[in-house]
Amino acid sequence: MSEYSPPLEDMKFALKQVVDVDSLSKLPDFSEVGLEALDALLDEASRFFNEVISPTNRTGDLEGSSLNDDGSVSTPTGFREAYAQYVEAGWGAISFDPEYGGGGFPWLVGIAVTEMLTAANMALSLNPMLTQGSIHALSAHGDQDQKLAWLPKLITGEWSGTMNLTEPQAGSDVGALTTKAERQENGTYKITGQKIYITWGEHDLTDNIIHLVLARTPDAPPGTKGISLFIVPKFLVNDDGSLGDENDIKCLSIEHKLGIHASPTCVLQFGDNGGALGYIVGEENSGMRSMFTMMNQARLAVGLEGLAVADRAYQQALDYAIERMQGRRTDTPKGESVPIIDHPDVRRMLMTMKAYIEAMRCLIYLNAKAIDIAHHHPDAEERERGNELTDLLTPLSKSWCTDLGNELTSLGIQIHGGMGFVEETGAAQHYRDIRIAGIYEGTNGIQAVDLVGRKLAMRNGDVVRELLTEISETATNLITADLEGIGNALEYAVKDMQEATEWLVEKGGASTDDGLAGATPYLRMFGTTVGGWLLAKSALQAKNLLDEGDDSEFLKAKIETALFYSEQLLPQVSGLLPSVISGARSLYAITPDKLRG
């Protein structure tokens, strides 16, 4: 069973050479935070997640969390101790507002640390992830008293947070939710209703759980316009900060799932005994707006899961491929068997994993940096550009990376042969764990609709066109830097992307079935192109450093990886173009009653 070692050299390269983390230290909010000590911070995080969190991954999968008769939930052996150390070290706090106890680092740095946490134990990482979502929503929409009351302990991780949207009849269609909120004379609300699939909705890691719940007031308009957001704590909090009475919330059951067994996915009943006490966040009926605030960050965090779990699967597959002796090569003396890594097909699988993982890392980091600029740049135009880039990249990060997470963890199993299918190696856990990431936080299908709808519509398509122009400029730079193989492949991809984009704009994006039919292949084309662009930038930077005299094997491998991507993976963009521009006719040609054949 292999453990996880954070790929620090590649992480630092992506942070510094590709997305230029140092430029953030010029922003006033980050000038004092100590970004020059970033290497030391990442080194320490790497040690912590490798030694303390990673060993809990397997026990978490085998034991899972369990529901007790009294409605409490017990986490697997070692989780409480590991989580306590995580809180003690302050890893969850590093990117939050210092006014409430955060470390004030850019979100980009937080994402790099979260990558290590997620790869070390995805199921456990969901607890801080949901807590961070709650912090974002409260920071943006809570009043000052609420921030002072709830943020400090959420930021340290002493309390955890949850997001309660889903109900049996309200999944992708959040507007169909029916949980009720009735205003009391003192301004608080009584919440009644049932939420399903609530991640870490009940557990034993923290003293209190702060549920953020979407509900409807009695006279609210239908759909998403009539949704309000409430803070509903597991334990009420007294004025002196001590914990008071238990709120009227019960965990009825936890789901038995394909993966992330340690993450309790709860059915929560609010208000069986008269109503759970809730405090409104913002105005009545403004709940969806509040949710949208934290959506970009939450979706990026889910995209990060694709990267992180794929990376762990890659590390394990690589170790196995070096050790496993099987088959011969014509060039081996006396026909001796060779490690499977010597076979071209196994190399292809490993290189595919490596290239996509490095491309995903660059995309996720670029997306996180755009969030930092959108929130912290002193110049309004730069903030707007950061917002636009965030909006555009987020569905790519979420869907492209989680689809790849599924595909690459499957390749990880394939490299193991039969031992991959056998649970004892642990390769199957990665495949099972990551499967959910394409489903929650807005399914990947919904992300694709968002991309061809809201995102493509930004400035009538100009936000996309400008990014494609920038990618094309990188392609030209590669050609002049003697990396024409990579540059030419990138230019072909851009041309196909331009054709697909103009076709979708002409079809009206998400407003027609033809546009919607092309949404998922378009998202795949887009992600693959952006991934190719960022690896191409990596190759350019590596070449510059090599030309300046740095002779590292890591830099040479960067160029080779980008070349592999441009030869083996980027050409898929051209193959996807017909799927985007074929329209919906063939999807609907067979009526539902005839689909069974």
Ligand SMILES: Cc1cc2nc3c(=O)[nH]c(=O)nc-3n(C[C@H](O)[C@H](O)[C@H](O)COP(=O)(O)OP(=O)(O)OC[C@H]3O[C@@H](n4cnc5c(N)ncnc54)[C@H](O)[C@@H]3O)c2cc1C
């Ligand atoms: C392990 C786990 C953890 C979760 N954690 C949380 C949590 O913490 N909090 C929370 O509130 N929820 C949570 N969820 C719920 C999750 O967000 C939903 O499952 C998800 O939004 C999809 O909703 P659904 O399951 O009802 O599927 P449906 O909405 O029924 O979708 C089924 C299929 O139809 C497609 N589809 C539906 N509508 C459209 C459309 N308009 N256009 C195109 N395709 C469409 C979907 O893409 C999907 O492929 C969790 C779920 C799981 C399984």
